[in-house]
Amino acid sequence: TRSTRPQRLLAAVQKNATRGDPRSVVKAIDEFCRYTEWAMNVGDEKGCILDSVVSEVNPATVLELGTYCGYSTVRIATLLPPDAKLITLEFNPDFAVIARQVIAWAGQEEKVHLVEGSSGDLIPKMKEQFGVKSFDLVFLDHWKDRYLPDAKLMEAGSVLLADNVICPGSPDYLDYVRNSPKYRSQYFKSHLEYTKVEDGLEKSVFLG
């Protein structure tokens, strides 16, 4: 039967990237998605904004919602110090299988803990299961209608960084973080990955 898009993306990584070199993995995925087959990774343009926010926050613990193929997982992990921890949640086992191999090819397994399951179920268990009370940085890139309910599950002090607040958009989330006294929110204008369509990231600092 025909391969899936994530399987073809992984094949491109294994063919074109150097094992253990995370930058070459990121480059291979971006080239594959720009010139061969589009995929919904945060991409290189928004990826640079992601990199700058990660570097600025310098988090000891990061939570990513929606691993997909592991592109942003690799980008974030590469910027973390050796003792930092990145927990990424993916509820589709087929995508988790691909992401684990992309993360391994990039040599980032030590810093990454990919947990299979739904954020709605797992976030409340973070404390007891992983001993993490709150995260220094949360990257939201899963189903857009889940950003708001999940953000409300996590009001314990973090910086939230949300992808796609314009395209496909997450209007209820955007309205909430921009108007709630609990957050200081900032929009980073950019473009939908590998296109000229407007999109952006919203960074929201929890004020407690």
Ligand SMILES: CCCNc1ncnc2c1ncn2[C@@H]1O[C@H](/C=C/CNC(=O)c2cc(-c3ccc(F)cc3)cc(O)c2O)[C@H](C)[C@H]1O
């Ligand atoms: C209910 C469970 C919730 N909890 C969950 N817990 C754990 N994992 C979850 C949960 N909900 C979802 N996931 C996983 O995360 C991934 C889902 C990612 C979703 N991303 C988009 O939909 C998108 C679309 C476009 C786009 C733009 C323009 C277009 F024309 C087409 C597409 C661009 C973009 O940058 C985008 O990120 C993965 C596929 C899915 O299995």
Ligand SMILES: [Mg+2]
């Ligand atoms: Mg996205």
